[in-house]
Amino acid sequence: MNHDNHQKIIPFLWFDGKAEEAINFYVSVFPDAEITVMKRWPETMTTNGERARQGTIHVGGFAIGGYQLYAFDAAPMAKFNPSISFFVVFETETEVNTAWSKLIEGGEELIPLNKYAWSDRYGWLTDRFGISWQLYKGKLEDVGLRVSPSLMFSGSQRGKAEEAAEHYMSVFQDAISNGMTRYGANEGGPEGMVKHGQFRILGQTFMVMDNENENDIPFNEAISFFVKCKGQQEVDYFWDQFTKEGEASMCGWLKDKFGVSWQIVPDFFMSGxxxxxxxxxxxxxxxxxxxxxxxxxxxxxxxxK
Known part of the structure; x- marks a missing residue:
């Protein structure tokens, strides 16, 4: 079953042979998750003259509460890190605790699961595959879908969260800001920078923040955003918007001016x-x-052909 027909921007996770294991794991963790596609690299398939590893995933897909994510296996260019995490909203403390207990196995706690000023139950972790999750007790109606990507700007990009949010909203146009909260004078983070920002693009919630400390955690290709385009005109538009001050790569890949990776691809490509x-x-x-x-x-x- 395809859930991504109306989801224009789809996170894409680049694994090194573990895509199927990871997808099966996530479907077991989240109560409203399901596999949407699992297509292996054909035995005869070559890319750049190299044969794909037999049995690994060419395109895998799973949905959490109707929110689609893609995954694939290939020789890695980069490792997962917390620069892009997935913010998951649950309406009960029990659901948060259950998901946390599964995700933390073999993983690492980044912010302890606890009660905070902004939520009765919140925690941030990296799972055993390297993917980062922020689990939050709150109201689904506040974010729309259960899962929202969260982008953390650090190193040379620190302080650019608000600029990035405005840039993405201007590129996709059908967008609205849900507001920004900033670090205060005594909050540990850099005063005036974005502590938490939310905006919606085509109904999808995205979150941004500036790293509260000076650790450099750069964006990379391990997590990219796949944009389904309705023909050449849309491909041209998004390509031009993102490569302006960004960097074009091969096969529809590019990096925007903040270092975030995007795949600009016609909508029939993945179904093909x-x-x-x-x-x-x-x-x-x-x-x-x-x-x-x-x-x-x-x-x-x-x-x-």
């Missing part, structure tokens, strides 16, 4: 991989490997 034959998948991947910005017509031709 999910439902296509090994030959169609190989043709489409071969075509994409030759591109920086995706050429929608050429990709469609490759799929239809």
């Amino acid at each position: 991989i999910e439902t296509g034959t090994p030959e169609q998948t190989q043709n489409m991947m071969d075509a994409l490997m030759q591109m920086k910005k995706p050429d929608v017509e050429r990709l469609q031709q490759a799929l239809n």
